[in-house]
Amino acid sequence: MTTPAQTTQTDTAQVTRIEITDPRRRLAFVPRLFATALGESMAATFLRKHSDYDGGMWHFYEVPRGISGHVAAWTDMATTCPTGYIAPPDGTYQMTIPGNYFDAEVSADAAGIIATLSVLNQLCWKVFEMGSQYAQTCQGLIDRQDALKDYVSIINHPESSLIFRAID
Secondary structure, three states, X not given: OEOOOEEEEOOOOEEEEEEEOOHHHHHHHHHHHHOOOOHHHHHHHHHHHHEOOOOOOOEEEEOOOOHXXXXXXXXXXXXXXXXXXXXXXXXXXXXXXXXXXXXXXXXXXXXXXHHHHHHHHHHHHHHHHOOHHHHHHHHHHHHHHHHHHHHHHHOOOOOHHHHHHHHO
């Protein structure tokens, strides 16, 4: 079961995001997104290391594809790969990523996008090192990462500049 679509107000339009709440779909979502069942654990570990996150039930979101795969009804941009992200419990998180000179307070939504992008990037490098027989899996991780970045830009996420600074 999927909850009714939630909307995020942006400057140009309303964009729907779909939260996955059905237990069976939740079980399938993380391995599909990260190509491993360990993706949620990796994201939680990332946030424990880089923020004041201390646990809780994560939210799972599918990035809307709309008609013909369009990210938003008001744009011609289409995703080539289904993607999404996971986000920690609602609230704000003080994030510090020393390697990127990043230190800021972000919403749970932004923290989840940052964690998801970071884990996708980390997994991409690990899979790449496994050899050419895993090239398709690596490309899928890259495609999901790129589609999520495109989504953040296209919807004009209110914290997009913080998200991109954090992953830079």
